[in-house]
Amino acid sequence: MLRSRFIRLAPLAVAVAVLAAACGSNDDNSSNGSSASGSATEIKVFAAASLTAAFGKIGQDFTAANPNTKVTFNFAGSQALATQIQQSAPADVFASADTTNMGKVSSLVNTPTNFSSNLLQIVVAKGNPKGIKTLSDLSHPDAKVVLAAPDVPAGKYAAQALSAQHVTVKPVSLEDNVKAVITKVSLGEADAGIVYVTDVTAGGDKVEGVDIPNSQNVVATYPIATVKASTHQSQAQSFMDMVTSDQGQQVLKSFGFLPPPSS
Amino acid sequence: MPALFVVPAVLAIGFLAIPLFGLLGQVSWGHLLGELGDPQVRVALRLSLECSLGAVAISLLIGVPLAYLLARVDFRGHSVVRALTTLPMVLPPVVGGVALLLAFGRRGLAGQWLDRAFGITLPFTTAGAILAEAFVAMPFLIITTEAGLRAMDRRFEDAAATLGAGRWTTFRRVTLPLIGPSLGAGAALCWARALGEFGATITFAGNLPGTTQTMPLAVYLALENDLQAAVALSLVLLVVSLALLIAMRDRWFPTA
Numbered sequence: 233m234l235r236s237r238f239i240r241l242a243p244l245a246v247a248v249a250v251l252a253a254a255c256g257s258n259d260d261n262s263s264n265g266s267s268a269s270g271s272a273t274e275i276k277v278f279a280a281a282s283l284t285a286a287f288g289k290i291g292q293d294f295t296a297a298n299p300n301t302k303v304t305f306n307f308a309g310s311q312a313l314a315t316q317i318q319q320s321a322p323a324d325v326f327a328s329a330d331t332t333n334m335g336k337v338s339s340l341v342n343t344p345t346n347f348s349s350n351l352l353q354i355v356v357a358k359g360n361p362k363g364i365k366t367l368s369d370l371s372h373p374d375a376k377v378v379l380a381a382p383d384v385p386a387g388k389y390a391a392q393a394l395s396a397q398h399v400t401v402k403p404v405s406l407e408d409n410v411k412a413v414i415t416k417v418s419l420g421e422a423d424a425g426i427v428y429v430t431d432v433t434a435g436g437d438k439v440e441g442v443d444i445p446n447s448q449n450v451v452a453t454y455p456i457a458t459v460k461a462s463t464h465q466s467q468a469q470s471f472m473d474m475v476t477s478d479q480g481q482q483v484l485k486s487f488g489f490l491p492p493p494s495s
Numbered sequence: 496m497p498a499l500f501v502v503p504a505v506l507a508i509g510f511l512a513i514p515l516f517g518l519l520g521q522v523s524w525g526h527l528l529g530e531l532g533d534p535q536v537r538v539a540l541r542l543s544l545e546c547s548l549g550a551v552a553i554s555l556l557i558g559v560p561l562a563y564l565l566a567r568v569d570f571r572g573h574s575v576v577r578a579l580t581t582l583p584m585v586l587p588p589v590v591g592g593v594a595l596l597l598a599f600g601r602r603g604l605a606g607q608w609l610d611r612a613f614g615i616t617l618p619f620t621t622a623g624a625i626l627a628e629a630f631v632a633m634p635f636l637i638i639t640t641e642a643g644l645r646a647m648d649r650r651f652e653d654a655a656a657t658l659g660a661g662r663w664t665t666f667r668r669v670t671l672p673l674i675g676p677s678l679g680a681g682a683a684l685c686w687a688r689a690l691g692e693f694g695a696t697i698t699f700a701g702n703l704p705g706t707t708q709t710m711p712l713a714v715y716l717a718l719e720n721d722l723q724a725a726v727a728l729s730l731v732l733l734v735v736s737l738a739l740l741i742a743m744r745d746r747w748f749p750t751a
Contacts, residue, residue, distance in 0.1 A: 273648025311719045376619065381702070383720045406617035406708075416701070420602040421618045422632070 247351040270293040275465040275467050276322055278313040280329035280385065280454070281348065281409040282428045286487040287327070287475075293483065294474050301467050309409035314390040317341075317459065319474040327475070329385035329410075329428075344457035346475050346492040348484050348491045351449050352389055353429045354442040355417050362423045364442055367394060367439040370401045372426060378413050378422040379403040386410035390426035395449055414439060428452065453493055510574025518733065521726050523569035530727030538705050539713040540731065546709055548623065549684055550628035550689035554636045558685075559678070562637045563666075566644035582632045591631055592698025599626065600701075617699075624707045628689035635683040636678075644670070683743050685737060734744055 262275040264265045274324070279287050284307045291303040306313065306323070317337045326341055334344050356364050362375055370377050380387030387406065393402055404422060407413050412427040418438035432441035456475055456484050458468040474480045481491065526565055564570075566575060583591055599606040599617045609615045617623040651673065655665040669677070693711040700707040702716070710732055717725040 246584065309719070315719050315722075376703070379717060383716070401702065404706075405703050408697075416618075419596060419600060421596070421600050421616075 243258045254297050255320050256439060267318050272302050273372070273378060273464055274304060274469055275324040275462075275464050275471060276304050276306060277325040277326075277327065278306045278317065278321070278323040279327040280306075280310045281307050281411045282312070282329055282386070282431055283327055283454070284309065284411065286430070286489060289483050290475060290480050295472055297474070298467070298470065299468075301464075303471065305413075309380070311336075311383040311385070312408070320461070322461075323459045324462040324464050325456065325458055325471050326421045327454060329452055329454055330388065331453055331455055332388070333385065333456060340417075340461065341457035343460050344455040345472070346453050347456045347477055347480075348492055349455040349490045350428045350452040350454065350488075351432055351446075351490065352393055352426055352452070353432050354424055354444060355414060355419055355427045355432050355435065355439050356424045356442055357420060358438055358440055360440060360442065364424050366442075367397050367444060367448060370394070370426075371399050374423075374494065376404045376421070376423045377406045377486065378407060378416045378425040380410050380413055380427075380455055381406040381408060383453060384409055386413070386427060389452050393426070394452045396450075403420045451490075451493065454489075498572050515733075518726065518729055521722075522730060523723060525673050527721050527727045530724055531731065533724070535704060536713070536724070536728060536731075538730070540709055541748045542621070542624075542705065542708065546628055547623045547624040547632075547686055547689040550632050551636075553625065553629040554633040555682065558633045558636045559640055562585065562640035562644060565637070566749045580634050580637050582634075583631050584638075588692060588694030589698055590633055590694075592627060592695035594600040595630060595695060595699040597628055599623075615685050619701045619703065619707065621706055622711060623698075627695040627699045628692045631695055632685040632689040635688055636681040639676065639677050639681030639684060642673040643681075646677075647673045682741060683739060686731050690735065691732070701744050 262384050268315070277291070279286065284305075284437045287305060287307075291305060292406075293301055293327070306316075306321075310328040310330060313323075313326060314328065314336040315332040317326060317340055326334070326337065329350070331344075331346075334341070336341065354364060354367070356362065362369075362372075364370065364375060369375065379390050382388060382391060384407070386409075404417075405416065407416065410427050410431055411424075413427050414431050416422040417425050418435055424442075427435075429441065430440060456472055458465060458472055475484075486489075521548065528562060545709060552717050561576075561580065565573070565580070586594075596603060596618065598604050599609070601607065601610055601618065609617070617626060647670070651669050652665050655669045660668070671688065690709075691711055692709070696707065696709055697715070698713055702708050702712050704713075708716075714725050714728045714732070
């Protein structure tokens with residue numbers, strides 16, 4: 233009767249409660265700092281996956297300096313973000329890991345500025361069990377190598393580096409963004425991958441990096457721009473200014489990024 | 496029919512039909528034929544068919560015995576096993592992929608044993624893709640077959656037994672033909688689900704054209720650089736799904 237109905241519904245109630253708690257705690261984290269006086273505006277920053285940690289920090293600094301503005305991030309492969317912007321996704325700022333994807337949306341953004349650069353590194357599991365030392369080691373038949381897909385900036389740069397050294401790699405998987413490459417290596421599924429120097433640092437203690445000599449390396453240029461369709465142009469510009477300011481550049485440097493190429 | 500239902504029903508029809516027209520409207524038909532000839536599209540299609548049929552085969556091989564167990568045998572933990580078989584249906588596919596990685600990945604629970612004892616690793620292989628698809632699709636076969644087994648008239652099986660037929664003979668010559676429609680419907684649903692599987696495949700098996708890049712993965716990646724290619728691929732999948740629906744039109748709810 234009533235009691236058996238209650239018992240049957242109880243697991244469902246528990247599930248809903250757990251979900252609500254999870255959602256509730258997320259809201260608390262992201263609304264931190266914007267509960268100040270007046271209505272808070274929110275800007276959406278679409279940024280390349282490799283910028284996750286660095287932009288997260290810059291976002292916190294930005295909200296601390298601008299309590300009325302909340303920043304939410306959409307981190308993904310730059311090619312995915314460019315497509316989303318082309319499909320009118322509500323972005324206010326776009327930071328790409330290469331100029332090609334910024335070029336894809338050139339008619340939809342204001343003038344871009346190069347704000348950072350990055351270098352590639354080979355990522356291997358802690359202890360480097362397969363003893364990979366150079367790019368050409370990656371072509372070894374025993375090595376399971378994961379790369380980012382060719383349309384992902386990291387994948388494109390990796391392909392450039394490999395072809396410049398005439399190394400043919402047969403990857404076991406082509407991931408949709410550079411972070412997924414790290415994940416596969418840290419899970420122990422892949423033996424090695426090619427990612428950015430900054431990703432290896434962010435990857436924690438399950439992975440380590442094998443340097444690629446500068447002469448063989450490819451420099452990734454990161455441009456940033458505000459989106460023309462944004463309804464928060466001034467806040468978007470403020471965020472962009474913070475990224476290019478000394479403060480922002482310091483944060484990027486602390487995460488392993490390099491200064492933008494001097495054009 | 497209550498008058499109150501008319502508007503919501505029409506809204507529901509619109510909600511389901513508009514995306515379809517959106518897809519059809521976006522196609523440039525000349526481009527479509529070109530896309531279908533594209534080697535990468537053909538590879539993805541062939542791989543999708545291979546993997547989905549493999550998933551159905553696995554599901555038939557181990558799913559039908561389980562359906563039989565659930566339908567005919569009363570044992571302790573029956574409800575737990577029932578919950579286990581329905582779990583992949585409600586589990587978000589990408590979560591299924593993560594679970595498969597932790598179970599059958601190189602360092603996974605069962606995976607590390609497979610690797611050490613037989614040198615078999617499943618991630619990044621076509622077998623891995625088949626496994627991922629089987630994991631999410633098998634419940635459809637089990638549930639439908641079990642329903643068929645419960646609904647059938649068991650007196651035919653009893654009659655066969657009295658005539659001296661062994662258990663396997665009875666199953667083969669009496670039960671199987673009787674549950675044929677349910678089994679067929681279940682296999683068709685299983686196949687459709689396997690064909691469309693994305694989250695578990697990309698997480699567990701990875702994405703490599705020719706090996707693990709099935710059609711849904713190809714669509715996802717094509718979206719990011721060539722919308723027309725994605726649309727063409729989507730249409731192929733849509734046509735396949737429609738064909739399946741038409742073939743199954745009388746058998747959609749076998750217990751009804």
